[in-house]
Amino acid sequence: MSSRGSALSVFLLVLSLIVFAAASAFFYKSYQNKDLLAEKTEVENKLKDSLDEANKQLDEVSEQLKTSEDEKKKALELFSQKFGYDYDADKKEIINEEIKRINDENKELLDQIKAIILENKACYSGDYFQSIDIKKPFDELSKLSQGILPEKLDKNLSTKLGLSSGYEKLISNGSLGKLLSANSDKKDLVKILGICVINFGKSLNEVASDLSDVGSNVENLSRDFCETYAIYKLASEYGINLGDISLDRLENSKNEILKLRSAYLKNKAIINFLEDFKNEE
Numbered sequence: 001m002s003s004r005g006s007a008l009s010v011f012l013l014v015l016s017l018i019v020f021a022a023a024s025a026f027f028y029k030s031y032q033n034k035d036l037l038a039e040k041t042e043v044e045n046k047l048k049d050s051l052d053e054a055n056k057q058l059d060e061v062s063e064q065l066k067t068s069e070d071e072k073k074k075a076l077e078l079f080s081q082k083f084g085y086d087y088d089a090d091k092k093e094i095i096n097e098e099i100k101r102i103n104d105e106n107k108e109l110l111d112q113i114k115a116i117i118l119e120n121k122a123c124y125s126g127d128y129f130q131s132i133d134i135k136k137p138f139d140e141l142s143k144l145s146q147g148i149l150p151e152k153l154d155k156n157l158s159t160k161l162g163l164s165s166g167y168e169k170l171i172s173n174g175s176l177g178k179l180l181s182a183n184s185d186k187k188d189l190v191k192i193l194g195i196c197v198i199n200f201g202k203s204l205n206e207v208a209s210d211l212s213d214v215g216s217n218v219e220n221l222s223r224d225f226c227e228t229y230a231i232y233k234l235a236s237e238y239g240i241n242l243g244d245i246s247l248d249r250l251e252n253s254k255n256e257i258l259k260l261r262s263a264y265l266k267n268k269a270i271i272n273f274l275e276d277f278k279n280e281e
Contacts, residue, residue, distance in 0.1 A: 116256055203217065226257075
């Protein structure tokens with residue numbers, strides 16, 4: 001029963017006791033008088049009828065209040081289902097719950113991104129992704145104003161790009177090793193493209209090798225994955241046999257990562273807004 005129903009019940013009970021006590025005191029003094037005794041009995045009966053009527057009314061009011069409470073409860077449950085939070089909850093509590101929900105959603109998005117990176121680890125496998133310092137060769141390659149066409153490759157380009165004489169041996173395993181084996185007539189081109197593969201695949205290799213997690217590095221990883229796809233697409237256009245690397249699957253993975261990144265960053269923006277809003281309350 002609600003507080004209103006409880007108050008009404010107490011009021012009626014107290015009123016009944018007062019009336020009953022007053023009547024008892026009055027008739028106690030005249031107990032010897034039979035006429036008064038009969039009158040007392042009549043009054044008591046009327047009082048009993050009044051109490052019965054009061055109790056009946058109290059039961060009706062209590063039932064109405066119960067029905068009202070049930071309807072309110074159903075309405076609040078419907079509100080909670082529709083909007084995802086308790087109508088009577090504290091504002092900060094609601095905001096904290098929403099922040100937690102979005103953070104949990106972002107963790108799931110990061111897990112999905114990591115899963116995609118793991119699915120495509122054949123594109124960036126090999127110890128050299130972590131051991132070779134590719135910065136100088138990549139910077140030199142970036143200075144070239146035009147794309148390097150196979151028929152225009154300089155035999156000394158590897159040396160000019162700062163690649164050591166043991167570079168080919170270093171990349172003889174993993175992703176680039178497979179490309180070298182499958183393209184013995186295009187080794188120079190594979191070595192040049194390998195500079196870009198290592199440069200952009202380094203961060204992806206770290207995640208695939210459990211050396212680092214996706215964490216807050218979503219934007220850089222997304223960029224590196226897109227660049228890795230572009231490099232392999234370019235390699236295919238140059239006639240390089242990609243072996244078991246599927247460009248279609250790599251492209252689908254790239255598109256999925258971009259979609260997940262977009263959802264993640266949108267959630268981060270919402271979280272930042274909610275945090276600021278909460279602090280202003």
